[in-house]
Amino acid sequence: MAHKLMVGGIAAAVLLSSPVGAQVDRTATIYSHGHYQGAQRSFPGPTQLGSPWVMKSVKLPAGSAWEFCSGHSFSGCRQISASTPAMVMTVRSARPVGAVIPASATPAAGVLPGGQSLRGMASEYFVAPADGQVRIQVPEGTAEAGSRRANEFCRAHGWRSSVYQRLQSIGGVLYLADLLCADS
Secondary structure, three states, X not given: OHHHHHXXXXXXXXXXXXXXXXXXXXXXXXXXXXXXXXXXXXXXOOEEEEEEEEEOEEEOOOOOEEEEEOOOOOXXXXXXXXXXXXXXXXXXXEEEEOOOEOOOOXXXXXXXXXXXXXXXOOEEEEOOOEEOOEEOEOOOOOHHHHHHHHHHHHHXXXXXXXXXXXXXXXXXXXEEEEEEEEOX
């Protein structure tokens, strides 16, 4: 038993000290003036502001995407996926969102082809949600619209809500992907 604990402790120490185990900073920072000047607010994750903030530039970590919303509860959102030196937007809430999955991304061999699901006792997972043979399209192309379509899909399949979903771009058209429905 002591040997297993020692080996586990060594493995944890190696992971924590290596670049693979290192945390990547995913903080978004908004500024009150263009070109990353003026007062700033940083968001380490989903945040609702007490009062509105006029954002005139935003710095995002490479490879991340965020929704900046005019509503307090993540409504009226605009998705931004790169630092932007000049803009004007009133922000009342912000949250990171998963980047759009490219068309070239495919599930591993033998894993749930389009439309099929993996059903558990309290959830169901759809790699490529479809009604019949038709994938679920998200014409608006925002994470907010994707969340709404995912909830509609889950309710139509007997679940209370969507717990997780992503968007996949195929030929410039966005579809739901990696959808997890649950009763929670």
